[in-house]
Amino acid sequence: MKQFLAFVTKEFYHVLRDQRTLLILFGMPVAQILIFGFALTNEVKDSEILVVDYAKDNASQELLTKIGSSRYFKIRQAALNHKEILSTFRQGKIKAVVVFPVNFNEDLLHHNKAQIQVIADATDVNTANMITNYLSSIIMDYQNQVNKTLKMPYRITPEVRMLYNPQLKGAHGFVPGVMALVLMLVSVMMTAISIVREKETGTMEILLVSPFKPVLVIFAKAFPYLALSLVNVVAILLLSVFVLDLPVKGSVPLLFAESTLFIITCLALGIFISIKTETQQIAMLISLMGMLLPTMMFSGFLFPIENMPVPLQIISNIVPSKWFYIIVKSIMIKGLGISMLWKETLILLGMTVFLLMVSLKSFKIRLQ
Amino acid sequence: MEAVVVKNLTKTYGKEQTVAVDDVSFSVNQGELFGLIGPDGAGKTSIFRMLTTLLLPDGGSASVDGHDIVKDFRAIRSSVGYMPGKFSLYQDLTIEENLHFFATVFGTTIEENYHLIKDIYVQIEPFKSRRAGKLSGGMKQKLALCCALIHQPTTLFLDEPTTGVDPVSRKEFWEMLKRLKEQNITILVSTPYMDEASLCDRIALIQGGKILSIDKPDNIVNGYPDTLLAVKADQMYRLLKVLEKHPDMLNSYAFGEYAHAVFANGQMQPEALESYLHAHGLSGVEVLAARATIEDSFIKLLH
Numbered sequence: 155m156k157q158f159l160a161f162v163t164k165e166f167y168h169v170l171r172d173q174r175t176l177l178i179l180f181g182m183p184v185a186q187i188l189i190f191g192f193a194l195t196n197e198v199k200d201s202e203i204l205v206v207d208y209a210k211d212n213a214s215q216e217l218l219t220k221i222g223s224s225r226y227f228k229i230r231q232a233a234l235n236h237k238e239i240l241s242t243f244r245q246g247k248i249k250a251v252v253v254f255p256v257n258f259n260e261d262l263l264h265h266n267k268a269q270i271q272v273i274a275d276a277t278d279v280n281t282a283n284m285i286t287n288y289l290s291s292i293i294m295d296y297q298n299q300v301n302k303t304l305k306m307p308y309r310i311t312p313e314v315r316m317l318y319n320p321q322l323k324g325a326h327g328f329v330p331g332v333m334a335l336v337l338m339l340v341s342v343m344m345t346a347i348s349i350v351r352e353k354e355t356g357t358m359e360i361l362l363v364s365p366f367k368p369v370l371v372i373f374a375k376a377f378p379y380l381a382l383s384l385v386n387v388v389a390i391l392l393l394s395v396f397v398l399d400l401p402v403k404g405s406v407p408l409l410f411a412e413s414t415l416f417i418i419t420c421l422a423l424g425i426f427i428s429i430k431t432e433t434q435q436i437a438m439l440i441s442l443m444g445m446l447l448p449t450m451m452f453s454g455f456l457f458p459i460e461n462m463p464v465p466l467q468i469i470s471n472i473v474p475s476k477w478f479y480i481i482v483k484s485i486m487i488k489g490l491g492i493s494m495l496w497k498e499t500l501i502l503l504g505m506t507v508f509l510l511m512v513s514l515k516s517f518k519i520r521l522q
Numbered sequence: 523m524e525a526v527v528v529k530n531l532t533k534t535y536g537k538e539q540t541v542a543v544d545d546v547s548f549s550v551n552q553g554e555l556f557g558l559i560g561p562d563g564a565g566k567t568s569i570f571r572m573l574t575t576l577l578l579p580d581g582g583s584a585s586v587d588g589h590d591i592v593k594d595f596r597a598i599r600s601s602v603g604y605m606p607g608k609f610s611l612y613q614d615l616t617i618e619e620n621l622h623f624f625a626t627v628f629g630t631t632i633e634e635n636y637h638l639i640k641d642i643y644v645q646i647e648p649f650k651s652r653r654a655g656k657l658s659g660g661m662k663q664k665l666a667l668c669c670a671l672i673h674q675p676t677t678l679f680l681d682e683p684t685t686g687v688d689p690v691s692r693k694e695f696w697e698m699l700k701r702l703k704e705q706n707i708t709i710l711v712s713t714p715y716m717d718e719a720s721l722c723d724r725i726a727l728i729q730g731g732k733i734l735s736i737d738k739p740d741n742i743v744n745g746y747p748d749t750l751l752a753v754k755a756d757q758m759y760r761l762l763k764v765l766e767k768h769p770d771m772l773n774s775y776a777f778g779e780y781a782h783a784v785f786a787n788g789q790m791q792p793e794a795l796e797s798y799l800h801a802h803g804l805s806g807v808e809v810l811a812a813r814a815t816i817e818d819s820f821i822k823l824l825h
Contacts, residue, residue: 160626164615171614356610360669363574364627365600519595521576 157366161374165348169378179344183336183386187393190328201249201285202228204242209258213268217296221252226288239273250274250285329394330482331455334475336390337413338420338449339442341383345424346441347434348375354434359521368517372510375428376421383417384410394486403489412485412495415502416478422509423474429516453479477501525587525677525708526550526573532581533568533731542568544731545582550710550724555703557722558712559816565731566712567607570681573710574604587676600628603675605666607682607712613655617646617665620654621672628673638705639668642698660691667698677708684713696721716817727820734823739816746814746822748772748787751795752780756806764802768795773825780810782818 169175205221207214222229234242242248253271255261261268272289274282349371352358361371387410394400402409424441431437450456452470459470470476477498484490492499526549533543543565550556558566571577573586575595583590589597611620621643625632636643646664649657654665663683670678680699684692696718699709703723711722719725720739727734727742735742755761758781765774765783773784783795792809799807814822 157627157629160623164612164619164623167615167619168612355613356606356608357612359576359606360604360610360624361627362576363599363602363604364624365596365629366627520578521571522578 158370158374161366161370162377165374165378168348169344169382175344179340179382180386180389182340183332183390184393186332186336187329187390188397190332200228201226202230202247203285203289204234204239204248204251205229205231206234206239206251206253207231208233208256209254211259213259213262213300214254217254217270217293220296221289221292224288224292226285248275250282250289252289328455329390329398329400330479330486331453333387333390333413333482334416334453334455334479335446335449337383337386337417337478338445338475340386341379341417341420342424342427342445343438343441344379344382345375345421346427346431346437348379349425349428350431350434350437353432362519362521368514368519372425372513372517375425376418379421379424380414380417383420384414387413387417400486402486404485405491408492409482409485412478412481412499412502415499415506416474416481419474419478419502419506419509422506422513426509426513426516429513429518448473449475452476455479474502474505523552524549525552525554526556526584526710528569528573528582528584530582531569531572531579531584533565533572533577534580541731543572543579546728546731546733547582548726548733548736550708552708553703553706555699555709555711555721555723557719557725558710558728559714559716559719559725559820560712560728561714564728566728567681568731569728570604570679570710570712574602574679575599600673601676603670603673603678605670605678605680605683607685609662609666611654611662611666611669614653616651616653617657618650620665621668624669625672630673632672635672635674638671638674638702641701642671643668659687660694663687663691663695664698667695671702671707675707677710678702680709680711682712682714684715684718692718716815716820719816725816727816727823729820729824734820742816742819743814746819748822749785749790750812750814750818751783751785751790751792752777752810752812753783753795753799754780754806754808755799755804757804761799761804761807764799764804768798773821775821777817780812782812784818784822 169179203221205218207218218229221227230248232242239251239253242251251271251273253273255269255271258268258270270293272286274286349358352361391402391406391409395402423445427437427440427444431440452459452466452473453475454470455475459467459476462470481495481498481502484495528546528548531543531546532541534541546565546569558569560566568577572579573584573591575591575598578592583592585591586598587601589595589601591598612623615623621632625635642664646657646661646668649661654662657665667680667683670680684695687695692715699711700721703709713719720743722739724736724738725742726736737745753761753765758776762774762776762781765771765781768774768783770785770789771783772786775782783790792811796807796809799809
């Protein structure tokens, strides 16, 4: 136990005395959260849309005011023909066009249904989706409002439902994603260089000629990073609650427990890389390239896994951050408990045990 | 009693089976200061790494304090002290922290074995809160020795401890080793510096993975079979050229400010060589009968 404490103290000294490590450890998560939370948000604010109102009747005017009063859209009005609409799009300022047909109100009154044409600039698929969704929900809203007073209901557009995130708040998807990404990167990278550094500087040679056990080294190496990564989790959650206005719906202790588990998975992975590599550079490269890309692609945080080809969907299963992303999303946004998440938790636990066993097995007790 | 026994130890590296240690056998007595003397690439580090259980031998066997280096590696690891050739302490930890760490890893405390390191530690103690990476070469060696000694090892392996250390610190270092010997610690030290050989109790001259000779330094020097002359002239380069052409000469090489010329025992007198050199137009010639050093013996063994 004394040995373990001395080892842990030594590791803490290494981390705390290396300013660059500290910067990566604490600077990166904060920067990422803020960048993803604010700059790269896919929330649609003040998008310029063009309204072409051929009807100019009561219903179209009411609906227009409704659209205009939402903070998502800035409305420009113009009476243009189809060709002119297309050329306005090419200028790139307009995100979408809403066209009211000539007999909008009359169609509603006589046929109880009318059409509104919504044309979106689909070069940015996400934004286009979002805008059409917003518009549809506003139209829906209007329809419901009008229908309260009518016996024969009007029908204007198909129903669109946004579960859990009715305003499509950008930070919702990003906080769990960034949490998975940042914890993965920081934990894997930091531990990946920790053992290989001892090999490179030659201290491993002395350590080997001492009574220490490989288990001791592995746990002592992981411990400080676990503590520091938990500080990171606190920082990320504080930022998300107080800066990005995204509260934790579910249980905070559960979220911490799951985060601890995920951090340990990542640390085990980092240690495995560290044991298998010979130089800090290679270890760094593997953990950066090997972790960043799969985490970005396969965690489901930037690209929905359901839309991927089956082989990629299968591959995504071995990416730990995918499971953690699901867990965090479920706890933070949906407010689910452990009873709904035991499967993901077990998978992470299994991965951790496996990685630790393999690391322990492949720990070289000699130089060759 | 023999502390270290090495029998036919062999080590090869890589697919090409490069032989680093070739059928080496020797033994070191308890409390002895034993030197492995040889140039870079002679196989000294490989032998040390096998004895400290860091490498597995490809052939032969060895034991340290009666423990087999393959089977009982754990026992060896907790009882020996090892100082690798490259400075291998934590550069970002202070002197005190390094020492404390290694003491704790070996399950002891600085206080418990302070008597062993006291003489050395007092020299670096004024800098104890300085980080190891910021120390001078000599101080680094002293700290490394302290860390290797702090658990009271039975046998101490020092791999080229004085390489890259200034002459004064080197001298101090060897004095420290002599004092440690009095504590009945067996010391194996390797060095490429021939002048350090005479400071050991016994030495093994090693080259190309093979041991050329094992004996007390004095015996090796006294056993030098040939006549050795130290020669000096105003034109050193021409002197070497002229010496090479002498028909009776066995070998000649630059040796400090002199050139050493080797002749078969009793076959050449200094005066005779002096006149030979004068005859070849060299000026300022000085020829002395020289006593062989370890280096001369080593060169002799290589031929």
